[in-house]
Amino acid sequence: xxxxxxxxxxxxxxxxxxxxxxxxxxxxxxxxxxxxxxxxxxxxxxxxxxxxxxxxxxxxxxxxxxxxxxxxxxxxxxxxxxxxxxxxxxxxxxxxxxxxxxxxxxxxxxxxxxxxxxxxxxxxxxxxxxxxxxxxxxxxxxxxxxxxxxxxxxxxxxxxxxxxxxxxxxxxxxxxxxxxxxxxxxxxxxxxxxxxxxxxxxxxxxxxxxxxxxxxxxxxxxxxxxxxxxxxxxxxxxx
Amino acid sequence: xxxxxxxxxxxxxxxxxxxxxxxxxxxxxxxxxxxxxxxxxxxxxxxxxxxxxxxxxxxxxxxxxxxxxxxxxxxxxxxxxxxxxxxxxxxxxxxxxxxxxxxxxxxxxxxxxxxxxxxxxxxxxxxxxxxxxxxxxxxxxxxxxxxxxxxxxxxxxxxxxxxxxxxxxxxxxxxxxxxxxxxxxxxxxxxxxxxxxxxxxxxxxxxxxxxxxxxxxxxxxxxxxxxxxxxxxxxxxxx
Numbered sequence: 001x002x003x004x005x006x007x008x009x010x011x012x013x014x015x016x017x018x019x020x021x022x023x024x025x026x027x028x029x030x031x032x033x034x035x036x037x038x039x040x041x042x043x044x045x046x047x048x049x050x051x052x053x054x055x056x057x058x059x060x061x062x063x064x065x066x067x068x069x070x071x072x073x074x075x076x077x078x079x080x081x082x083x084x085x086x087x088x089x090x091x092x093x094x095x096x097x098x099x100x101x102x103x104x105x106x107x108x109x110x111x112x113x114x115x116x117x118x119x120x121x122x123x124x125x126x127x128x129x130x131x132x133x134x135x136x137x138x139x140x141x142x143x144x145x146x147x148x149x150x151x152x153x154x155x156x157x158x159x160x161x162x163x164x165x166x167x168x169x170x171x172x173x174x175x176x177x178x179x180x181x182x183x184x185x186x187x188x189x190x191x192x193x194x195x196x197x198x199x200x201x202x203x204x205x206x207x208x209x210x211x212x213x214x215x216x217x218x219x220x221x222x223x224x225x226x227x228x229x230x231x232x233x234x235x236x237x238x239x
Numbered sequence: 240x241x242x243x244x245x246x247x248x249x250x251x252x253x254x255x256x257x258x259x260x261x262x263x264x265x266x267x268x269x270x271x272x273x274x275x276x277x278x279x280x281x282x283x284x285x286x287x288x289x290x291x292x293x294x295x296x297x298x299x300x301x302x303x304x305x306x307x308x309x310x311x312x313x314x315x316x317x318x319x320x321x322x323x324x325x326x327x328x329x330x331x332x333x334x335x336x337x338x339x340x341x342x343x344x345x346x347x348x349x350x351x352x353x354x355x356x357x358x359x360x361x362x363x364x365x366x367x368x369x370x371x372x373x374x375x376x377x378x379x380x381x382x383x384x385x386x387x388x389x390x391x392x393x394x395x396x397x398x399x400x401x402x403x404x405x406x407x408x409x410x411x412x413x414x415x416x417x418x419x420x421x422x423x424x425x426x427x428x429x430x431x432x433x434x435x436x437x438x439x440x441x442x443x444x445x446x447x448x449x450x451x452x453x454x455x456x457x458x459x460x461x462x463x464x465x466x467x468x469x470x471x472x473x474x475x476x477x478x
Binding site: 151152154155156158159160168169171172173175176180183184194206208216219220223224225227228229231232233234235236237238239 | 390391393394395397398399407408410411412414415419422423433445447455458459462463464466467468470471472473474475476477478
């Protein structure tokens with residue numbers, strides 16, 4: 001399975017994805033689900049993939065292939081909106097090519113993307129691209145998108161994240177959300193790729209991978225667990 | 240939708256259910272999903288229902304009808320195991336009667352039950368009865384079952400509940416779990432029915448309904464929210 005989160009803040013973007021894939025419980029793999037297109041000073045685009053791995057990898061490869069062709073592509077897209085259309089178009093093309101061969105075998109070809117970034121002269125934006133290639137955009141009212149195994153980690157995002165949350169707080173909150181998710185679903189797993197993009201910087205900010213025994217991730221998971229249990233014990237008992 | 244939880248503790252049982260039903264977002268109702276069969280000194284059986292309301296209500300009615308017939312029923316079942324078999328049998332009978340009329344209209348007839356209780360001379364037990372009428376039993380390793388919208392509220396149960404948790408703590412934890420669930424899914428709603436059963440008491444213990452503006456539920460929700468935000472702000476920022 002997959003868990004990925006994209007957050008649209010007044011101050012920029014926070015994006016994160018896990019790395020576990022599985023085709024049944026007896027076939028576990030590790031694949032990076034975050035793809036970055038960066039040309040400092042011009043654009044930063046970050047894609048988070050979820051769903052059928054052969055589909056999402058083909059979409060990324062197709063988008064990269066297009067950048068070598070004289071056609072609309074992610075490097076010359078004039079806006080985030082048009083970049084998002086391109087991801088949807090690539091997804092539709094892969095579904096059209098592979099879908100008819102997979103569907104008769106009841107293989108789920110569903111795939112989706114979260115795309116966040118900024119292109120010079122425009123605002124930073126965050127989109128959620130559905131399996132059919134259509135998409136929605138995050139707003140101040142609904143400043144984050146999740147894909148994949150989203151429910152376990154949603155309550156903490158609901159409580160903390162607003163568009164005015166600082167980038168450090170949002171990054172921390174996303175990591176706590178991953179911790180809750182990984183405790184409840186073993187098909188979500190480390191390493192976590194986390195990327196912060198500061199508005200108008202037009203270059204990738206903090207970009208870290210949190211693997212097993214990462215000192216920072218271990219500290220916040222432990223401190224959160226101990227703190228939650230203390231906080232819980234302080235709640236009054238029912239009478 | 241529905242959210243219900245049953246917890247098997249060394250010291251007894253805690254069971255809770257919400258009361259919201261919906262047939263589409265434009266058809267919201269309130270129905271109690273907890274049914275209690277109590278004969279003090281002899282037996283306490285508590286059923287939590289989820290799924291198609293016409294199916295679950297028919298199952299409860301059929302079980303009550305059987306108690307007036309000279310046949311195996313919940314009042315003469317010699318064990319929790321046999322009581323659970325009866326619930327499964329009633330569920331299968333309703334599915335057999337109504338299913339063929341509902342399925343052609345693509346109406347989901349899925350329904351499930353959590354059944355907890357104790358019969359004199361036997362241990363207290365907790366069962367999760369699936370839509371097909373088969374069931375599993377809670378153990379010390381896995382001391383709780385959830386039905387319905389289970390994911391939002393599972394992380395806090397995973398962190399707190401073990402079979403040695405006290406009944407007051409477990410009841411508190413279940414209410415916090417309901418709070419998280421209701422914040423993320425509006426199709427789960429108050430009032431919450433909560434019942435505590437103390438092992439070997441053979442009578443219902445605390446049995447409370449938490450509705451809108453319940454002082455205790457309001458306090459723990461507010462204290463939990465404020466505490467979580469403080470705890471979160473104390474976590475170190477990523478660098």
